[in-house]
Amino acid sequence: MSDGVAERSRPRDRILETAQDMFHKHGIKGVGVDAITEAAGTNKMTLYRHFESKDELVVECLRATAAKASRIWDEFEARHPGDKLAQLHAWVQKASELLSADSRGCDMANAAVELTEADHPARRVIKELKEAQREKLVALCRDAGIGQAELLADTLSLLLEGARVSMQSVGAEGPSAQFVRMAESLIASFRAR
Amino acid sequence: MSDGVAERSRPRDRILETAQDMFHKHGIKGVGVDAITEAAGTNKMTLYRHFESKDELVVECLRATAAKASRIWDEFEARHPGDKLAQLHAWVQKASELLSADSRGCDMANAAVELTEADHPARRVIKELKEAQREKLVALCRDAGIGQAELLADTLSLLLEGARVSMQSVGAEGPSAQFVRMAESLIASFRAR
DNA sequence: CTAGGGTGTTACCGGTCTGTAACTTTCAGA
DNA sequence: TCTGAAAGTTACAGACCGGTAACACCCTAG
Known part of the structure; x- marks a missing residue:
């Protein structure tokens, strides 16, 4: 078996x-x-x-996924200790890897799409975990010396989120193929301000 | 009743x-x-x-949604005849309206997330219709006199797609709140090249 | 007035779903 | 070796699902 x-x-x-x-x-x-x-x-x-139920299993799965994602951030710090700008580029690189192959996108975003009931227990944890990731990226941008850190972080977030869902509609040869170029030129442009 | x-x-x-x-x-x-x-x-x-079946009903619904979206493009042309740059700004404005209130995002992207079977009849039409929209936006950017029209169009596409899915995870006060600012400054930056 | 197509009604089929009850087996630790 | 908790097994409840059959109805075009 x-x-x-x-x-x-x-x-x-x-x-x-x-x-x-x-x-x-x-x-x-x-x-x-x-x-x-x-x-x-x-x-x-x-x-x-x-x-307790399938819904609770879903919640635990999302927490586990978030924990895995959290470990990736530790990797950035371990690989480029103190160098926040290098860590930001590592984030872009890691993000682009999520866009290769036949990935089905972000489990949390997908769950948010699928679980439409406003009071589903998973919605709480999705919001919490997505907000935590956002704050991590904002902090990374700020510590990398970027002026409008929130705006850059939010822009990068939306680009990645969009790329991951776009892949599911039109595949990897669609707009998401240009993700790295977009992200890098955005970072350069924000650094120049 | x-x-x-x-x-x-x-x-x-x-x-x-x-x-x-x-x-x-x-x-x-x-x-x-x-x-x-x-x-x-x-x-x-x-x-x-x-x-014929529920699946066929889904396909017809997506086609109807796309037809509605197509009518919006006619509106742009009617409202700003010949002025492609104004139409591009109208696109941004219209896109931002999709991000207000409690919208549940793009029906086609949501369907792509939900219908995981690779051979589901809806997947064909989702890809076709998303590619058609992409080409429309590329043409609009190009006709507005922007050099790297494809890249701008793809970036705007990903931003909007990301904003619409982000709303479902963290709500309208998340990263999607900055969509208009991001889009406008992107357009300005591409125009300056 | 009448014929016939579109529609409504009811009942049903077979399958799948989450969740539970009651019982048996396994296996590690004292 | 004995015990007890964890895990496996089987069967089932109750709901919902997509889809179909058979039949009654209405309403308009001829």
């Missing part, structure tokens, strides 16, 4: 990891708990012993 | 209009055909006499 996920980890971890992957690939409403547990090599009862 | 949609139109038109509205508000997978027909003041059999 094959089992996409490491066999010797605990069921809860396997469920979480498998759910992240399947939600990303097929969307949240596009995959049922049965499919997740089967792919994780376990069963539905075990899932419901660890997670 | 109330009935959101004009009573004295033909069932097919009422279904199409109601479906557009409900797909936009609740997502495609978030609304069933029963709910659509009931809101349209008709019944499921009538829907299936006019549309």
Whole structure:
């Protein structure tokens, strides 16, 4: 029997990891708990012993995704200690990697599109985590010595968000193909002010 | 009895209009055909006499949405005949209006996020219609006398796409609030080259 | 007045979904 | 070796889904 996920980890971890992957690939409403547990090599009862509901599982998946993203920021600091401008360029580079291949975009943005109920528990965490990422990018721009740090950070955010959703509509050869050029020339232009 | 949609139109038109509205508000997978027909003041059999399947209804809705969007471009030309630069600024203005209130973003981009199956009939039309819009914007930039018309058009596209999805994650007070400023300063900068 | 197409109504099919109950198996630690 | 918690198994409930069949109705064109 094959089992996409490491066999010797605990069921809860396997469920979480498998759910992240399947939600990303097929969307949240596009995959049922049965499919997740089967792919994780376990069963539905075990899932419901660890997670109150599918909605709670979604929330945990988003938190896990955000935690992974957070680790990338540590990488920037580790790779270019103290050099905030280099870290900003590393951000652009890392962002562009998210645009290659057949990625299905940002899990949090996708979840926000899919979960239309205003009071869905996931909406809280999506907003929190997106705002946290925004503040990190603003701080990075500011510490890199850029004057209008908020404006540059927000512009870069929208460009990346747009590129990731554009890819899903028209593919990687669409407008998102120019992301790096746009971002770099924006940074240069803001630095020159 | 109330009935959101004009009573004295033909069932097919009422279904199409109601479906557009409900797909936009609740997502495609978030609304069933029963709910659509009931809101349209008709019944499921009538829907299936006019549309082969729900998927085909989705396709027709997207086409209708694109047709509406296409009419906006005619408005630009009518309002500023021959003045392509004014039309470009009108585009920015119109785009910013899409970012106010509680809009749920672009129906086509949302559909692309929601419909993950690679061979879903809607994916074809989404790509076609998005590419058509892109070419329109490129032509507008070029005719407005901008040198790197493709790059400006793609940048503006990504900014708008990003703003519309960002709104769904963090609301209208997030990065999308600066859209007009970003777009206008981009246009100015491209014009200066 | 009548014929016929568009529409409404009701009931149903088979499938899928989230979530639960009751029971059995496994396995690590004392 | 014994115990107890975690995990697996099977079956099921109740709701909803897309889609269809059969039949009654209305209303307009001839």
